[in-house]
Amino acid sequence: MYAMERQELIERILLDEGRVSVVDLSRRFDVTTETVRRDLDQLERSGALRRVHGGAVSRERDSTAEPTLAERTRVRSEAKSAIARRAMEVIGPRFHGSLYLDAGSTTQAIATQLPERLSLAGGQVEIVTHAMPLAYALAGTPDADVTVIGGRVRTATAAAVGADTVRSIERLRPDIAFLGTNGISASFGLSTPDPDEAAVKSAIVGAARRVVVVADTDKLGTELLVSFARLDAIDVLVTDAAPDAALAAALSDAEVEVWIA
Numbered sequence: 001m002y003a004m005e006r007q008e009l010i011e012r013i014l015l016d017e018g019r020v021s022v023v024d025l026s027r028r029f030d031v032t033t034e035t036v037r038r039d040l041d042q043l044e045r046s047g048a049l050r051r052v053h054g055g056a057v058s059r060e061r062d063s064t065a066e067p068t069l070a071e072r073t074r075v076r077s078e079a080k081s082a083i084a085r086r087a088m089e090v091i092g093p094r095f096h097g098s099l100y101l102d103a104g105s106t107t108q109a110i111a112t113q114l115p116e117r118l119s120l121a122g123g124q125v126e127i128v129t130h131a132m133p134l135a136y137a138l139a140g141t142p143d144a145d146v147t148v149i150g151g152r153v154r155t156a157t158a159a160a161v162g163a164d165t166v167r168s169i170e171r172l173r174p175d176i177a178f179l180g181t182n183g184i185s186a187s188f189g190l191s192t193p194d195p196d197e198a199a200v201k202s203a204i205v206g207a208a209r210r211v212v213v214v215a216d217t218d219k220l221g222t223e224l225l226v227s228f229a230r231l232d233a234i235d236v237l238v239t240d241a242a243p244d245a246a247l248a249a250a251l252s253d254a255e256v257e258v259w260i261a
Contacts, residue, residue, distance in 0.1 A: 001029060001031075003038075003039060003042075006029055006031070007039050007043055007048075009029075010025065010039060010043060010049075010056075011043065011049075013025075014048075014056070014057075014058045015058070017218065018057060018058050019055060019056070019057045019058070019217070019222075020040075020049075020055045020056050020057075021054050022036045022037060022040070022054060022055050023054070024055075025039075025055075040055070040056045043056070044056070052222075053221065054221070054244065057218075057222065077105075077109075079216045079217070079240040079261070080105060080109045080214075080216055081109050081112075081113070082240060082261040083106055083109070083214050083215075083216060083238050083239065083240055083261045084106060084107075084109035084110040084112070084113050084214065085113060085261065086259055086260075086261035087110060087178060087214050087236075087238040087259070087261075088110060088113060088114065088117045089259075090176055090212055091118070091121055091176070092121070093120075093121060093122070094122055094123050095118075095125065096123035096124060096125065097126070097174075097175035097176065098125065098126040098127070098128065098172075098175050098176075099114075099125060099126070099127050099128070099174060099176050099177070099178065100128050100129065100169075100172065100176070100178070100204055100207070100208055101127065101128070101129040101131060101134050101138075101177075102129075102130075102131065102177065102178060102179045102200075102201065102204055103129075103130065103131035103134070103157045103158070103159030103197075104131075104157070104180025104214075105180075106180055106214040106215065106216065107131070107134065107178050107179075107180050107214060108131075108133060108134060108137070110178050110214065111129075111134040111137045111138055112137060114138065114141070114144075115138070115141045115142070115143070115144075118141065118143040118144055119142070119143055121143070122143075123143070124143060124144070124145070125143060125144045125145075126144070126145050126147070126174075127144045127145070127146045127147070128146075128147045128148075128149065128172060128174060129147075130149040130151065130159050130161075130165055130169070130200060131157070131158065131159040131160075132148070132153060132158045132159065132160070135148040149165055149169060150165070150168075151164050151168075152165075154194070154196070154197070156194070157197065159197075159200070160200075161194075161196035161197060161199070161200050162196060165200055165203075166199050166200060166203045169200065169203040169204055169207050170203050170206065170207060172207045173207060173208075174207060174208050174209065175208075175209050175210065176208065176209070176210045176212060177204050177205070177207070177208030177210070177212065178212050178214055179201060179204055179208075179212065179214070179234070180201075180213075180214060181201070181213055181215050181219055181228075182219060182222070182224045183219055183221075183222035183223050183224045184213070184215055184219055184220060184221075184231075184237070185220075185221055185222065185223045186221075186231075186246045186247045186250035187250075188223040188227050189227050189229055189230045189231050189233075190213065190228055190229040190230075190231075190234070191222075191223055191224040191225065191226055192224050192226055192228060193225050193226070194225075194226065195225075195226050197228075198226035198227070198228040199228070201228040201229065202228040202229060205228070205233050205234065206233075210235045210236070211229075211233065211234040211235050211236070212234075212236045213234050213236065213237045214238050215237065215238075215239050216239060216240050217239060217240055217241045219239075220239060220241075220243050220244070221243070221244060231250055231253075231254035231256055232254035232255065232256075234254075234256055235257065236256065236257045236258075236259060237251060237257070238259045238261060239258070239259075239260065239261065240260065240261045242258070242260060243258065
């Protein structure tokens with residue numbers, strides 16, 4: 001395979017997955033890691049991607065880049081559904097407590113599956129969210145009362161943000177919060193591109209008794225503009241592949257449980 005052919009395939013993989021690793025591409029193309037690094041360097045010079053430790057990410061993954069909810073929902077949907085199923089194992093039999101659902105494409109997968117899970121739990125549950133699509137999806141769920149927190153609704157996430165939203169969340173104490181993130185790294189913690197979104201997520205982390213972060217592997221090792229929580233502020237990370245050594249060690253030091261879907 002010629003270098004140009006490999007590079008075209010790398011661009012296609014990035015379009016589908018958002019991130020590539022040197023080791024994975026080396027195995028996939030049966031070439032040395034040095035060859036892959038040269039390909040990635042060439043693609044970075046042409047503006048097709050951004051190099052990161054161990055691989056590369058799409059230019060859309062720059063620290064302030066934020067795809068819309070509709071765009072994110074189409075990416076890695078099977079992995080997000082699997083993560084949602086695994087994450088809901090925190091809802092045990094006869095659960096009668098309260099849940100907070102953050103905005104995002106993976107938490108949207110939770111909202112889709114949650115009614116069936118609650119019917120098995122057999123108890124009445126209070127659900128709170130500031131995400132309009134999630135509230136709509138959960139409206140009318142027989143085993144739940146749904147409360148929507150208002151505020152200015154951002155186009156990118158279809159979720160409420162702002163000072164009133166943050167104050168409303170700070171008055172709550174949900175038993176479990178399912179939290180999304182755009183990035184999670186050993187040194188920077190959890191991060192997102194937008195300061196208003198970061199303020200809301202930080203409030204959720206501070207309010208919940210138990211914080212369950214749901215993040216596919218594209219988010220692991222990634223750092224966005226605004227950090228909103230340290231690793232030791234969360235209880236469980238649910239993802240679809242094991243984190244790399246550095247992140248795994250940091251999560252272990254922070255006593256975060258890592259669940260692989």
